[in-house]
Amino acid sequence: MNHVEQVWREEWGRLLALLVARYRRLDLAEDGLGDAFEAATRTWPADGTPANPSAWLLTAARNRILDRLRAEAVAARKLPVLAVEAELTEEAQRVMVDSGDLGVSAYDERLRLVLLCAHPTLSPESAAALSLRLVMGVATEDIARLFLVPIPTMAARLTRARKRLAQEAFELPPGPELEQRLTLAMDVAYLAFTAGYAPGSGADVLRPDQAAAAVRLARVLREVAPAGVELDSLLALMLLQHSRRDARVDARGELVLLxxxxxxxxxxxxxxxxLALLTPWAHAPGTPYLLQALIAAEHSIATEAADTDWPRISAHYRELDDLTGSPVVRLNRAVAVAEADGPHAGLALLDDLDLPGHRLPAVRGQLLLRLGRGDEAAAELRRAIDLCANEAERSGLRRLLPGSS
Structure with a gap:
């Protein structure tokens, strides 16, 4: 990774937040900062990296924004040219040129940017994509790959999301609304993360590089938002799941189950x-991300699969099921209960469960196999294969079919 890429990764969100705070326009801020980084790729290798790269980029971005504003104002003829020039000259004199100008307020502005991207008027998928693009600077083509859509489709989705937010206030919402938006921002980060490990179609099972960007997004959110059990638990959950990335696929590209x-x-x-993040909350009341993180932690502390404490995991899932009522949680709880109390107990939890997709028949099929009910298991597994869009997962399900080699 060269120096420009490193600064992009570390500073994009902070610099963009400062520019959006100053100019109140996402399009100006994003285009200006993109132009500044493009200029850096041309000039830094030849002239050397500046002593303060962030200030250099901020100055370059604001100069380009001022040029754009000048052109827009003159074209619109809303102000006399001399008035426009005077206003922009005054603005140019306020350009931040040293590190002190970045200040701690950058963190406040970055929180505003995170919460703006997680605006309730956006769909969760659009909010996740926009957060990766604006807060983390992930390229549009990488976001398209993460969410398994063509690049033009993702570009159009991001454009619609930006337009939808164009008139929204760049400020922290008050009281209860702030808590709701933080929860939404956490859900957005986790959605972006899980997309990297559950792509749903194509040959790839994993997209760990894109999932890593979502981990960074969770770190930013935890850094700039008020501390709390759910933020710590979210980051812990993502780290525990991400820590297994190198073991999830074998040399042939086949999915390796936990x-x-x-x-x-x-x-x-x-x-x-x-685990250090979770330690202070070990005895706190259960919350959705805390319970999920505690479940992931149980897997991580077991030195071998046989050492897994399934009764404890089952208890966590029962609490999570009671808290959320999610059919996905019920499915995962059934797997844990089957390990703790046997496949009959697991199957009982799946009665009347309604969950689209291939995962429900896949779990049913595997539990029926354990009970020796081969014909019923084969029917469920074939149904799962028909519903599964991911070739690597389909391959794994075919290997489970009775009589398969």
Whole structure:
């Protein structure tokens, strides 16, 4: 990674937030900062990296924004040319040129940007895509790959989202609304993360690089938002799941399920960081992300799959099921209960469960296999195969069919 890419990764969201705060226009801020980074790729290799890269980029971006504003004002003839020039000259004199000008307010502005991207008028998918683009600077083509849509489709989706937010206030919402928006922002970050590990179609099982961008988004949210159990738990959950990335696929590109993964390939440093985040909340009342993180932690602390504490995981899932009423949670709870109390108990939890997609028949099929009910299991597994859009997952389901080699 060269220096421009490193600064892009570390500073994009902060600089964009400052520019949006100053000019109150996403289009101006994003275009100006993009132009500044493009200029950096041309000039820094030849002239050397400036002593303060962030200030250099901020100055370059604001100069380009001023040029755009000048052109727009003159074209619209809303002000006499001399008045326009005087206003822009005064603005240019306020351009921040040293590190002190970045200030701690940058963190406040970045929180505003995160919450703006998680605006309730946007769909969760659009909010997740816009957050990755604006807060993290992820390229449109990478976001399109993450969400499995063509690049023009994602570009159009991002454009619609920007337009929808054009008239929204760039400010922190008050009281209860702030809490709701923070919750939405957390859900947006987790949606972006899970897209990297559940792509749903195509040959790839994993997109860990894109999932890593969502982990960074969660770090930003935790850094700039008020501290709390859910923010710590969200980051811990993502770190625990992301720590297994190198063990999730074998050399042939086949999906490796959790019990069969080589745990020596898990990233112990990320697991340790996640467990440290969870330690202060070990006895706190259960919340959705805390319970999910505690479940992931149980898997991570087991040295072998056989050492997994399934009764404890089952208890966490029961609490999560009671809290959320989610059919996905019920499905996962059934798997845990089957491990703790046997496949009959797991199947009982799936009665009358309504969940679209292939995962419900896949779980039913595997539990029926364990009970020796081969014909019923084969029917469920074939149904799951027909519904599954991911070739790697389909391949794994075919291997489970009775009589398959």
């Amino acid at each position: 019990p069969d993964q080589d745990r020596r390939r898990w990233h112990d440093d990320e697991i340790a960081e996640a």
